[in-house]
Amino acid sequence: MATSRVPAAVDALLEILRAAPALDGIRIVDGPEAVNLTERQRIYIGWQPSGEMAVSLVQDFNYAGARTRDEDFVISGYIEARGGDKDMALRRNQAFAILAAVEDALRATDLAPEAPTLNGTVLWAHLTAGDLSQQQAEGAIVGINFAVSCRARI
Structure with a gap:
């Protein structure tokens, strides 16, 4: 019996995002990685620039017994959009377009009916x-x- 669904869920989230057509061409990184300024758009899973936690979790019994x-x-x-120009509105729109694609990738579709469950690793994710x-800069x-x-059941 698994003690946590976190490892499988993180792996499934990475798999879903890497397969999402709307995110084609965007680097999707597992955890922290050295900055590569030649890649203008990136998604990091399990990392935020000012955060110390990749995942936070709590568990409890789901019923008596x-x-x-x-x-x-x-x-x-973390999503990042950068460019060599000073056009903040363009980068902001790019970042929110990526966020929208992440959200869409987590919704059930005919091609990905298990996306909201991270391919069956959790009860739901959003x-x-x-x-x-x-x-x-x-x-x-x-x-x-x-x-x-x-939310998962273990």
Whole structure:
């Protein structure tokens, strides 16, 4: 019996995002990675620039008898859009378009009916929070910290 669904859920989220046609051409990174300024658009799963937690989780028994447990967890993510120009509005629109594609990838479709369950690893998962950051550093940089909240039964 697994003690947590977190590892499988993170792997499934990466798989779903990498297969999403709307995210084609965007680098999807597992955890922190050295910055590559030649890649203008990236999604990090399990990492945020100012955060220390890749995933936060809590567990409890789901009913009397202690045979199974419910696990609630939040997978941290970060989207970045950057360019060598000073066009903040363009980068902000790019970042939110990527966020929309992440949200769409987590919805059930005919081609991906199991997406909201992260391919069966959780009971449900959905995008639940985000924080926007903007800066000018050798061009406009827009980042969005986001959270994918999940519930699993173990």
